[in-house]
Amino acid sequence: MLVFFVRKCFTIIATLFVLATITFFLLRVVPGGPFDSDKALPPDIKANVEAKFGLNKPLWEQYGSYLWGISRFDFGPSFKYMGRNVTEIILDTLPTSMELGVYSLFLAVILGIPIGVLSAYKQNTWVDFSSMFLAVAGISLPSYFVGAILIYFFALHWNLLPPALWEEWVHKILPTITLGTRPASLIARLTRAALLESIRSDYVRTARAKGVSEFKVVVKHALRNSLIPVVTLLGPLAAFILTGTFVIEYIFAIPGMGKYFIDAVTNRDYPLVMGVTMIFGFMLVTANLLVDIAYAIIDPRVRIR
């Protein structure tokens, strides 16, 4: 277990290093610097500004100090939001994005697993067919389309919920549903497939033969093993939800990290782009690590590998 853990941590550090390097050099070869946008600055001022942000130093030195900064969670000052640190901006916006992501993931799990169980249990009935059709539809729906329809009816037509922003709980319903639709459908499909397999296995037959109640057979015996593939899905799902947030934040005007990322790219605010990318990457690899650990806890068979 310890070796496994150490090896995973090593992969995480390597991944983040590669990500940092890619981001740094990609943004340096992009044509057009951050300070030659609308009106050209006089050369002296421009030189001063570039000196302030360290843009006049040799590339490798910038790269070095950038890496050193990252290791201390310091991404430097933002180019566009004068006087603000990237770290500050991220600390301001990250909780919002996390909140949205956690709500959606929660919704996806409490919707997806029961639907999957139900349709596996009622395999080849109309319950199964209609819920699986809905699940494929849920996977195929572009989230901005879901968002647009929800806003149109619930906010504009029926006036039940606010169309945008992120303040009280009423603001959080529509974004959560919009982001949760696709993960819920994926979880439902996977739960169904996994449960169908374990429901036919020997240990379930044994449990039935012992006279265990039907509910207990499904929930305690069959479902526990079917959850393993679902848990492995949570890694890619975390990735989907993380990047999904930036479409949702755009639609609902939520002041989260994704919205800042979009603005930062258009503004060529390099430090902010790099900071957000690094945080996204960090959360992604951490999510994958947690999934690996959860995997080892749920299924003792994978522990020794």
Add this chain to the structure above:
Amino acid sequence: MFLESWKRIKKHKPSLVSFAILLIFTLMAVAAPLIAQFSYFEQNAEHALQFPNQTYWFGTDSLGRDLFSRILYGARISLSVGFFTAVFSLFIGIIYGSIAGYVGGRVDSFLMRVADILNALPSLLVTVLLMLVVGRGPLGIFLALGFVGWVGEARLVRGQVLQMKEMLFVEAARSLGLKPFRILFQHILPNILGPVIVSLTFGIPQNIMAESFLSFVGLGLEPPYASWGTLANEGWRAYRTYPYLIFFPGIVLFITILAFNFLGDGLRDALDPQSSKRV
């Protein structure tokens, strides 16, 4: 093998219907100049923002352009970005994955470690960054999506090649003294075609979706190119009063992705029966 698969897929009605829909959409996109009564850039200020009617089936946008024609031409971009990106990713994935799987040993573990690292990157963000460098046209988005898309394919191909390598017919080929290259291309790859085709079918809608997300938030294609995502982006700005502007691009995209997913499910059952666990 393919005859049997065809028999199986013929019974799967949803995938036949989906295939028909996709075929019709593709033909319409190819024949767009013949079908569209208006060109996608033709502006007509007097007819701006008309709700769907007999002349303009899907209505017109704020510049008086016919939405139906724009969706028709948008299909060309959306479908070809999806298709070519998926094919490109698959091509790289096959080369990378079969080298890793066939050579094995240290080469394999090195290549797979690299793939693991690339796989853990936030792909949509990396796509955005790459597009800043290679440009925001169809070619740029194709390269950027392809660069992050091949890793999954490589892992799939590697797994399959590893399995096939142990088969008797491969051992027979090797004992006859065939060159590794020939064994790989003549004996192994044809046998893993099933899973590969299935993953291609799922890869296309993923790329169409990714492109439309990027274009929707304004980080994807730039004018004059119009994909379904950029149309949705334009529609988004005025949709409170003119909901049809986002409804039609959205529904067309939805039907396309839905059809690809049903087709993929059907193909998987027919070509790759063991993998029903993968979703």
